[in-house]
Amino acid sequence: MSSSHGFSPNDALYAELLRFAVAALASGTHSDHALLLLHERYREAEDREATLRKWLLRSLISTPARTPLGVAVKLTVACRLDGYLDAAQEAFDGPAGSHIIVSALIDSLAQAQLLPTNRSGPRH
Incomplete structure (x- = not known):
């Protein structure tokens, strides 16, 4: 079941990100810490x-990300x-702007060591 915000909370990328965010918190x-805490409150x-x-959401936007995990959360x-x-x-x-944003998300997750960095195949 999709949320009103675009994808299922059970999505593997989101679940993995949440696992690391909770551990960091x-x-x-x-x-x-402040950014991750705001994300947790926003999610709740x-x-x-x-x-x-x-x-x-305004607080989340105005809080600067200092790590790849923070960038991934945003x-x-x-x-x-x-x-x-x-x-x-x-x-x-074919590829559109959404592909670039998703690619940046995957890159930031990989830099935060939430995903393997040696991905092969086309990005979607």
């Missing part, structure tokens, strides 16, 4: 009041909000 010392508030979600939120993962999968006319 648990350490309490991650460089992007997805089905709640729109005003709270907008405030959390890219993931953008992908969820605008449905870029679905758009990249369904682009029958």
